[in-house]
Amino acid sequence: MSRENSYVSIRDVGKVYPSPHGEVTALEDINLDIHNHEFVSLLGPSGCGKSTLLKCLAGLEKATKGEILIQDQPVVGPPDDMGVVFQRDILLDWRNILDNVLLITEFRRLDRSKYEDKARALLGRFGLQGFENRHPWELSGGMRQRASICRALLDDPELLLMDEPFGALDAMTRDDLNLELARLWQDTQKTVLFITHSIPEAVFLSDRVVVMSRNPGRIDEVLQVDLPRPRHLSVRESPEFGAYVSHLRQRFAQLGIVHGD
């Protein structure tokens, strides 16, 4: 893919963290372009630098080498036109769900009244109608993650970064949310960078799967997934889907990384 039509351009990025035990090279030689409206997954073992890369993209960490451009502009801090769902949901326990979703209106000094209907509609879409006045501790893990996604979507960002949003959920809830995310992407055509440990999840959702290896975190392979869209969960029973999954499993086995799912 050419750099010219990229929404995100990651060029020669490296990240070294200082630590009391010496430096940790979290990322090395990362080159990746993400197209407008593309769904790209980062797939790799624990510690390969997935969250680090997402934080560099979100302007929360600074790469020690290389550059990251979003719409041709270098990332220097958290951009406005981006929604982030973090690895651990970071809902504020003392605010109800509606107020959690509306949080960015305060950070960005937006008119809350203009966003309230939108917040309610998003909560409805993600099955949280009737929970607007509940607090995060009254919700299940899946519901909390749904609320986090609503928060990330509130200002309709073009770019959505998601760090293992479904990692802690049971298989059925995860299937539901995979489907809802696939539908959302289909309807809104956002550009998505999605992090996961799950090979089937990555194949189901993605246009391309970026395979990462660790020590240091590098890109090993980028796999194009040419399954037809829109995708229903039944696509997972198809031989084509099985072939992508088995290719990725074999690649991780060759890298000496065992994948449980």
Ligand SMILES: Nc1ncnc2c1ncn2[C@@H]1O[C@H](COP(=O)(O)OP(=O)(O)OP(=O)(O)O)[C@@H](O)[C@H]1O
């Ligand atoms: N703030 C930090 N200071 C020092 N080292 C860090 C820091 N954050 C991450 N690291 C190190 O960088 C490497 C990559 O970490 P990162 O969290 O990006 O991995 P990950 O692929 O997201 O892992 P996981 O799948 O477990 O979430 C690890 O070796 C980690 O210990």
Ligand SMILES: [Mg+2]
């Ligand atoms: Mg991580």
